[in-house]
Amino acid sequence: MSLVIVGTVAFDSIETPSGKADRVVGGAASYIALAASHFVREQELISVIGEDFPEEFLSTLESRGVNTDGLVTIKGGKSFFWEGSYHEDLIGRDTVTTELNVLEGWVPVVPENSKSAKYVMLGNLDPVVQMSVLNQIPSPDLVVLDTMNFWMDIAMESLKKVISKVDVLMINDEEARQLTGFKTLPLAAAEIHKMGPKTVVIKKGEHGAMMFEDGNTFFSPAMPLEKVIDPTGAGDTFAGGFIGYLARLGDISWEAKKQAVVVGSVLASFTCEDFGTERLQSLQESEWHTRMRELRAMVKFRSIRG
Ligand code: AMP
Numbered sequence: 001m002s003l004v005i006v007g008t009v010a011f012d013s014i015e016t017p018s019g020k021a022d023r024v025v026g027g028a029a030s031y032i033a034l035a036a037s038h039f040v041r042e043q044e045l046i047s048v049i050g051e052d053f054p055e056e057f058l059s060t061l062e063s064r065g066v067n068t069d070g071l072v073t074i075k076g077g078k079s080f081f082w083e084g085s086y087h088e089d090l091i092g093r094d095t096v097t098t099e100l101n102v103l104e105g106w107v108p109v110v111p112e113n114s115k116s117a118k119y120v121m122l123g124n125l126d127p128v129v130q131m132s133v134l135n136q137i138p139s140p141d142l143v144v145l146d147t148m149n150f151w152m153d154i155a156m157e158s159l160k161k162v163i164s165k166v167d168v169l170m171i172n173d174e175e176a177r178q179l180t181g182f183k184t185l186p187l188a189a190a191e192i193h194k195m196g197p198k199t200v201v202i203k204k205g206e207h208g209a210m211m212f213e214d215g216n217t218f219f220s221p222a223m224p225l226e227k228v229i230d231p232t233g234a235g236d237t238f239a240g241g242f243i244g245y246l247a248r249l250g251d252i253s254w255e256a257k258k259q260a261v262v263v264g265s266v267l268a269s270f271t272c273e274d275f276g277t278e279r280l281q282s283l284q285e286s287e288w289h290t291r292m293r294e295l296r297a298m299v300k301f302r303s304i305r306g
Pocket residue numbers: 008010011012026027028081082098124125126148150151231232233234235236237
């Protein structure tokens with residue numbers, strides 16, 4: 001298996017200005033796996049769920065080449081649950097509830113045939129679990145880490161340890177400021193480089209994403225959408241598109257990573273069009289190809305002569 005991902009597989013209750021969705025299937029790893037499945041035919045999903053989780057979603061993942069041998073079901077356990085409420089601007093959101101449930105005390109086991117993985121996506125969850133997965137994969141080519149303010153608040157020390165071991169840190173602008181104390185993104189990125197990661201990707205929601213590596217900077221706008229129903233999972237979709245695309249190319253150069261940022265941005269735009277993972281599940285290749293072309297056309301212009 002060339003790609004291993006770890007992250008939450010969860011139930012989410014979400015309120016946005018467009019309405020409410022109660023206990024829909026979500027979780028960082030669900031979005032990552034669905035997004036990456038557009039690029040890689042086989043991937044290993046490491047996570048934990050309770051007996052309350054719907055079989056149907058697991059079958060959907062399996063039908064898209066996601067191996068679930070490393071997805072543990074805890075008998076009588078309750079799946080991770082997150083409840084969030086978005087502000088009118090659809091950027092700000094408040095976490096109403098986070099119930100770790102089966103995630104508490106869980107020790108991940110990477111199946112034998114995935115220990116040789118070259119691409120590792122440490123999706124949002126307990127940094128101790130992220131580190132444990134990483135320790136079981138001896139020689140990856142690229143390790144990407146995504147996290148969230150929740151873990152900065154309760155597990156900063158373990159988070160910093162795992163950050164020091166990864167190649168790419170992917171976080172949103174607010175989290176970059178919280179992690180580093182710097183207000184501007186170039187300064188925050190420089191500080192994160194000092195913590196270990198060679199590459200820093202900072203997501204800015206509807207304002208796009210920036211990437212910093214070896215003194216180079218890249219910026220991709222987000223696809224301008226007329227209607228945003230629910231941005232939950234957009235960051236995870238971005239991460240799944242980013243690493244899935246690189247795993248498919250087998251190329252981790254700066255140029256490939258720039259393409260991967262745009263792929264991530266385009267896939268994430270679809271996730272925002274419906275609650276939960278619905279839109280990502282129905283997404284066709286031709287649809288994201290069209291949007292890639294539209295985004296490219298929006299940023300191309302004739303060079304300016306002085
Ligand atoms: P995003 O909108 O990309 O930040 O991701 C939202 C997803 O992350 C939801 O599906 C949640 O189930 C999941 N999530 C929320 N809080 C956490 C957390 N503390 N750790 C891991 N996953 C989380």
